[in-house]
Amino acid sequence: MTELLVPAMPTTPLERVRWALSDGWVVARRGLIHWVRNPVMVVYQLLWPIMMVMLFGYVFGSAMVVAGGGDYREFLMPGLFGQTVMFGLATTVMVMTTDASQGVTDRFRSMPMSQSGVVLGRSFSDMVNSVLELVILVGCGLAVGWRWHHGFGKALAAMGLLLLLRFALIWVGIYLGLIVTPEAAAAAWAPLFPLTMIANTFVSPSQMPGWLGLLAEWNPLSATVGACRELFGNPGWPGESWAAQHAVELAIAWPVVIVAIFLPLSVRRYRRLDR
Structure with a gap:
């Protein structure tokens, strides 16, 4: 008979991290x-x-007018970068629910592998997809006349903020994908449209009604898009609120808070499936 070799379980924190990263890459x-x-x-x-x-x-x-003046396509592109990042959440939800409904998740849980490494691997692959999407979108923007004006270093910093938000949203998507049905996951796009519209993606919050503009200014997506416009040197009236004046700080703080909440929730939910 063929003997099944089971790898030894890690005993130290360093071994657990190495085990999780290795299985995550697989x-x-x-x-x-x-x-x-x-x-x-x-x-x-x-x-x-x-x-x-x-x-x-x-x-x-x-038909669009930029608050404070400027070319609309230069105003638009950072908003489209942010919207694309936000829509990636729906893709994560759909993939997670598909794996669960087809028994792939149960198969992973029955194997001698790091359980946190499974959700970590999902985040790795989604980040690679997001990088490719942003590269293509940047190419489209350059083709239609969009440019960054504050140097390549700040442009890379802006892209880093976009990917930081995407990384945070991946954990939201993993958690939701582990608790909703495939039918519900198919409708995950619906709530994302208002979330990306009630922001500074396509128009400035100062051009919205007061209460709606307040919601838009504190939308995590608005912080990232506003910070990207600032780093790219693209037009966009920042507004006089604290949130608008500190977009870069909020573009870092919002993803950190989201990850701190949803990463442990995702790992815990994965470990408690079918309990």
């Missing part, structure tokens, strides 16, 4: 391989940013 590779082998999904994810640039930059953009 799960991440699986996610990336599935993504590449699904050409319909690849084409959809890559065409979506291009379509949004064309739609908002040329169709709606002709």
Whole structure:
């Protein structure tokens, strides 16, 4: 008979971290391989940013006025970067619910592998997908006339803030994906549209009604988009509120708070499945 070799369980904190990272990379590779082998999904994810640039930059953009003045397409692109990052949450939810409904999650839980490494691997693969989407969106922006004006270093810092928000939203998506049904996950896009619209993505909160503008200013997405406009040197009236004047600080603080809440919730929920 073939003897099943079970690896020794880690006993020290360093061994546990190494074990989680190793298993996380295995799960991440699986996610990336599935993504590449699904050409319909690849084409959809890559065409979506291009379509949004064309739609908002040329169709709606002709009727838009930037508060404080400036070219609307330069105002628009950081908002589209942020919207694309936010929409990635729905993708995470759908993938997690699909794995759970098809028994993949149960299979992982039955194997001698780090349970935190499974959700960590999901975050790795989603981050790689997000980087590719942002690269394509940046290329679209450059093609339609968008530019950064404060140097390459600050442009990289802005991209880092976008990816920081995406990393935080991945943990929200993992947690939701572990508690909702596939049918509910299919509708995950619906609440994201108002969340990305009630922000400074397409218009300044100062152009909204007072109560709505207040909600938009404190939207975590607004902090990231406002910070990106500041770092890119793109037009955009920041407003006089504390949130608008401290966009960079909030663009760091909001994701840290979200990760601190949802990362342990996600790991705990994964460990407690079917209990």
